[in-house]
Amino acid sequence: xxxxxxxxxxxxxxxxxxxxxxxxxxxxxxxxxxxxxxxxxxxxxxxxxxxxxxxxxxxxxxxxxxxxxxxxxxxxxxxxxxxxxxxxxxxxxxxxxxxxxxxxxxxxxxxxxxxxxxxxxxxxxxxxxxxxxxxxxxxxxxxxxxxxxxxxxxxxxxxxxxxxxxxxxxxxxxxxxxxxxxxxxxxxxxxxxxxxxxxxxxxxxxxxxxxxxxxxxxxxxxxxxxxxxxxxxxxxxxxxxxxxxxxxxxxxxxxxxxxxxxxxxxxxxxxxxxxxxxxxxxxxxxxxxxxxxxxxxxxxxxxxxxxxxxxxxxxxxxxxxxxxxxxxxxxxxxxxxxxxxxxxxxxxxxxxxxxxxxxxxxxxxxxxxxxx
Amino acid sequence: xxxxxxxxxxxxxxxxxxxxxxxxxxxxxxxxxxxxxxxxxxxxxxxxxxxxxxxxxxxxxxxxxxxxxxxxxxxxxxxxxxxxxxxxxxxxxxxxxxxxxxxxxxxxxxxxxxxxxxxxxxxxxxxxxxxxxxxxxxxxxxxxxxxxxxxxxxxxxxxxxxxxxxxxxxxxxxxxxxxxxxxxxxxxxxxxxxxxxxxxxxxxxxxxxxxxxxxxxxxxxxxxxxxxxxxxxxxxxxxxxxxxxxxxxxxxxxxxxxxxxxxxxxxxxxxxxxx
Numbered sequence: 001x002x003x004x005x006x007x008x009x010x011x012x013x014x015x016x017x018x019x020x021x022x023x024x025x026x027x028x029x030x031x032x033x034x035x036x037x038x039x040x041x042x043x044x045x046x047x048x049x050x051x052x053x054x055x056x057x058x059x060x061x062x063x064x065x066x067x068x069x070x071x072x073x074x075x076x077x078x079x080x081x082x083x084x085x086x087x088x089x090x091x092x093x094x095x096x097x098x099x100x101x102x103x104x105x106x107x108x109x110x111x112x113x114x115x116x117x118x119x120x121x122x123x124x125x126x127x128x129x130x131x132x133x134x135x136x137x138x139x140x141x142x143x144x145x146x147x148x149x150x151x152x153x154x155x156x157x158x159x160x161x162x163x164x165x166x167x168x169x170x171x172x173x174x175x176x177x178x179x180x181x182x183x184x185x186x187x188x189x190x191x192x193x194x195x196x197x198x199x200x201x202x203x204x205x206x207x208x209x210x211x212x213x214x215x216x217x218x219x220x221x222x223x224x225x226x227x228x229x230x231x232x233x234x235x236x237x238x239x240x241x242x243x244x245x246x247x248x249x250x251x252x253x254x255x256x257x258x259x260x261x262x263x264x265x266x267x268x269x270x271x272x273x274x275x276x277x278x279x280x281x282x283x284x285x286x287x288x289x290x291x292x293x294x295x296x297x298x299x300x301x302x303x304x305x306x307x308x309x310x311x312x313x314x315x316x317x318x319x320x321x322x323x324x325x326x327x328x329x330x331x332x333x334x335x336x337x338x339x340x341x342x343x344x345x346x347x348x349x350x351x352x353x354x355x356x357x358x359x360x361x362x363x364x365x366x367x368x369x370x371x372x
Numbered sequence: 373x374x375x376x377x378x379x380x381x382x383x384x385x386x387x388x389x390x391x392x393x394x395x396x397x398x399x400x401x402x403x404x405x406x407x408x409x410x411x412x413x414x415x416x417x418x419x420x421x422x423x424x425x426x427x428x429x430x431x432x433x434x435x436x437x438x439x440x441x442x443x444x445x446x447x448x449x450x451x452x453x454x455x456x457x458x459x460x461x462x463x464x465x466x467x468x469x470x471x472x473x474x475x476x477x478x479x480x481x482x483x484x485x486x487x488x489x490x491x492x493x494x495x496x497x498x499x500x501x502x503x504x505x506x507x508x509x510x511x512x513x514x515x516x517x518x519x520x521x522x523x524x525x526x527x528x529x530x531x532x533x534x535x536x537x538x539x540x541x542x543x544x545x546x547x548x549x550x551x552x553x554x555x556x557x558x559x560x561x562x563x564x565x566x567x568x569x570x571x572x573x574x575x576x577x578x579x580x581x582x583x584x585x586x587x588x589x590x591x592x593x594x595x596x597x598x599x600x601x602x603x604x605x606x607x608x609x610x611x612x613x614x615x616x617x618x619x620x621x622x623x624x625x626x627x628x629x630x631x632x633x634x635x636x637x638x639x640x641x642x643x644x645x646x647x
Contacts, residue, residue, distance in 0.1 A: 083543060085539045
């Protein structure tokens, strides 16, 4: 397996002023499952294609196991790729699709047959070896695409949104299969997706990309709980993190407060050190699952209360999403509460906010305020 | 089924029958005439054959040099279609897949020639072929046919190649194949419906081509079938029976080609219509 290192990787397409990927730097360790996550058009597929050798690199360096790969053709990088559209050769049977790459590399027929048979057994493709892709279901095609990559036994596996063409149920089962496969093979894998559920459940680490730049890299829970800026905070999580304009101030009794509209909630003293550094206007970030109704606050939470009005109730079966608002705050606030909540539209309720999970962001830079 | 639906069905069947008669009628008529003598046809042009004169085909084939014309047509058309398919395929593939300098200009230059009818270019072609010693030669006619049909061939194939997902080519590159190999092992096989379409269209068109053949070929031994049929048409007399027999000899290979490739032709025409 392999270590993949990107250093200041940049891609500017000819005729374009903007970089599709700019100064991208990260390292994927041996055996790691790195997920590149970002909205459509953010440059994650461009980065993947540069690693694969399907796009030229404008500047920066790409190394695999310490060896510079910038000018090495795709076929010589010992990388296999699974495409979003599977890219199966429609005129070939499944067996020939699996063997195509091995034939080109001069493997003996017996070796090719052995590998194809083994991979087909592993992925449950043995009954379909003599079928053509058009006679397969979406899930079967996806497994053939995966098999074509595995059969080559490469150093690095690349996945370009391989599950996006599958239905929801199949996506879940295939996701689990991919995770099992990674555990079984112990291979270095780089996976591109715009689906945060895939990123959170599959990745060893997530690399969030926006507008061609790396925004944050870290384990899924760290990126989720400690986003570095409002983009990451609002991109991860469904519903996304509530980001509300607020103000740090000191009350008449000298206690530190966070003003949200006409209401103020008590906050830890250390939060106010930011105001004393000259920063008073902040963006208050709180995840929907960290807002509780009275009577259902968990013991670990240190909370503060807010009066809010229910704008909408969305019962989802397993839980209920409440859309809330309060006076003088333009943004609506979303809360995820239990399924048996009896809140009604227009009702005024008190919610408890877990300050231990809350974050403050700088409204000018959008970055998280550390040490709060 | 309601009365209105049934009436609609009947009306459609009547219309279809008229159309079938309109299209198939002349073919059927030529077939019957090919088995009758000219005298019989003169007495009653539309009658069915009472005696089947198969010896007319032999007469046309041997005595009237149809075997020579047929062979020439096969050589010239097959060669031209083979070259058109290969060059047209390569050009279509390049235009569809690659971005290179002067791509748009070349594209325009090739397709702008479609608007010129053969009547405009025939004199210039005649002069060029004479200058290069290709006048009155099979090779010269093959080259003219290739040049004449290349724009349409490239147009049809380029449209089809452009619809092939680029991921397929990326996958082939990752599998280690060169651009050359990708063209022969991936592009061409996947484009078989479109290739069949161009083979059929080119074969039918070039098999029946008359103008270039009559101007650029003068030797009896190098004539193609359309020119051979012409010899039965005199200034004062037309041997209608032999014309019909000659036509049947000319039609049969085209029908065979169509029957062989027609399934792919339909696939080529409808491929991509539904995702």
